[in-house]
Amino acid sequence: MPRILLDDAFAKKVDRPATGFVEFTDERIPSWNARVYPDKIVGSLRYKPLGSEKKKRFPLNEHPSITMAEMRRRAEAALGKVRSGADPAAEREAIRTERQKQEKESALDLGGLLDLYYPALAKLKDSWKQDQGYLERDARQQWIKIMPRYITTADCATRLQIVAARAPVAANRLHSALKLFFEWAVDQSHITVSPMLGVKKPTKERKDGEVDRVLSDAELVVLWRAIESARMIPGMRAAFQALALTGKRPDEIAGLSLAELQHLDDPTQAIADFPASRMKARRRHILPLTPPVVRIIKAQIALQEAEAKAEKRPMLDHIFASRFADRSRLARHSLSQCLRRIIPALDPTGEDGEIVKRLQADPPTPKAFRATCATGMARLGIPREDRKAVLAHVEDDIMARHYDAYDRLAEKRIALEAWARHVDGLLSGEKNTGAVIPIRAARG
Missing domain, CATH: 1.10.443.10 (Intergrase catalytic core)
Known part of the structure; x- marks a missing residue:
């Protein structure tokens, strides 16, 4: 298995196979492997939990859903857990099991997931209340009874266009709030992929260097x-x-x-x-x-x-x-x-x-x-x-x-x-x- 620096430059220049995959190992983190498919690069960390002889595989998501730099950050974080005696794959499976249990017992819809998200959001950014306002006003009420895994990219794009028609700048803020929310939901194993992938901001905002509107x-x-x-x-x-x-x-x-x-x-x-x-x-x-x-x-x-x-x-x-x-x-x-x-x-x-x-x-x-x-x-x-x-x-x-x-x-x-x-x-x-x-x- 060839060893190479798995970075975003690698992702741009690597030859993609017509079918199947080609596997590479990172030259700095030998336990980090990347499988190159025709349309994606799937990363994983292979490791032995402390006291075990059996190797486990911890998924690191895939490019282009995330950058290779982000994949490296996740690999380093997971490897740090392994070195401290933790088992990231077991933790992920426990989260998945708990999520499945919650969905089975309480049918966790978008409203319930938002309630779980807000305490985490407060730790992610200082302006979390603004995000909460946009999500409450333009997401919760519209998708209140929908299971998060059934929300599609088309649903997100349509919702943003509706908001943009009345408030162009607010639509962009909603875009950022939804993107961060669904990324968190993926990280917490509530959904497998973010429906915001590929959804662009609906409003063209001011370019760098352009002066704000000034009243005469x-x-x-x-x-x-x-x-x-x-x-x-x-x-x-x-x-x-x-x-x-x-x-x-x-x-x-x-x-x-x-x-x-x-x-x-x-x-x-x-x-x-x-x-x-x-x-x-x-x-x-x-x-x-x-x-x-x-x-x-x-x-x-x-x-x-x-x-x-x-x-x-x-x-x-x-x-x-x-x-x-x-x-x-x-x-x-x-x-x-x-x-x-x-x-x-x-x-x-x-x-x-x-x-x-x-x-x-x-x-x-x-x-x-x-x-x-x-x-x-x-x-x-x-x-x-x-x-x-x-x-x-x-x-x-x-x-x-x-x-x-x-x-x-x-x-x-x-x-x-x-x-x-x-x-x-x-x-x-x-x-x-x-x-x-x-x-x-x-x-x-």
């Missing part, structure tokens, strides 16, 4: 006015305004809590202290709160206090409340859904018709407020390092990571106050938005 001054004013006049819960409206004035990520604003706020009664000291667990870079971020943002937050607190008193219940933990009784805070996707309702409903024939047409032709997402804030501060002459500090972008060098602990709080406050004054000037009409006034409106 005129678009910002029109969208702000539309948000003010649209029918929505007060917490939603306030969250949009806070997004526009702070440049924070939508989920960070949606989840803003009372515990994160300090010094609201002192306009020169008011801050929001975001813990590392709520930040993308997993680093604590202190955001200065400008007077307009403080007013927005205080209005929401007063509103919630009045509602809590009237309903004889405790005050909610979060500033921007949800309309759902079982949820104390706004969901990130609720902001996106709200914009998707507001923008198409705008009148493209009115005084701001040209601006409305631009918004409808290239509709912004809630994240556009972040890009608009960053770009606007640049136009106002705010230094780059101060803009990065406002956006909580981490400097990726040794000094920033280990030695420079300065939070640029004063500089961030100056930057955000300049941006708040600019937005206020646009909304009050003191500043020109640069929009072209239609002739008929000018004559009127």
Whole structure:
């Protein structure tokens, strides 16, 4: 049996037999064998359990379902178990037996499998709750009574296209969530192959280097006015305004809590202290709160206090409340859904018709407020390092990571106050938005 480095380069250049298979052994892990078939490469680890003279075979999945690099990782992990006295093949068989027992006794459907998955998901990724939201909303309800092994590639592709029709970006997030879920299900022997294999993301996302959607001054004013006049819960409206004035990520604003706020009664000291667990870079971020943002937050607190008193219940933990009784805070996707309702409903024939047409032709997402804030501060002459500090972008060098602990709080406050004054000037009409006034409106 020839020995060769079993890597992805090998998988690309190896000659495939017309029928049957050719077997190879890895030159670094002699117990790892790969059978090359016309359309796949099947890996396995052959070993003797501690105290046994009989060899066993532990399957490592197959290429191209997984990469050869992943197959090597699995081989090394299984070999490590063998060296520690474990028997990976016996463990796998025990899992299979238990799964068969569960299916026989309780008919484990997709809903039951998702319930088993979520505790594991929490250990796999920090943003696991977002995955859970997509799976609950767009998978559990639709496939609730289907046995996981009967879900097909066509089922997954169709579900993604349905979601993409109403929420293109959410469809891509659902794609990632389903892919990870079914990979876990394969690893845990609940299914033999993932139905997401070969299913591509339904929506073409922004290319690397392409700038996020940025609102012009005129678009910002029109969208702000539309948000003010649209029918929505007060917490939603306030969250949009806070997004526009702070440049924070939508989920960070949606989840803003009372515990994160300090010094609201002192306009020169008011801050929001975001813990590392709520930040993308997993680093604590202190955001200065400008007077307009403080007013927005205080209005929401007063509103919630009045509602809590009237309903004889405790005050909610979060500033921007949800309309759902079982949820104390706004969901990130609720902001996106709200914009998707507001923008198409705008009148493209009115005084701001040209601006409305631009918004409808290239509709912004809630994240556009972040890009608009960053770009606007640049136009106002705010230094780059101060803009990065406002956006909580981490400097990726040794000094920033280990030695420079300065939070640029004063500089961030100056930057955000300049941006708040600019937005206020646009909304009050003191500043020109640069929009072209239609002739008929000018004559009127």
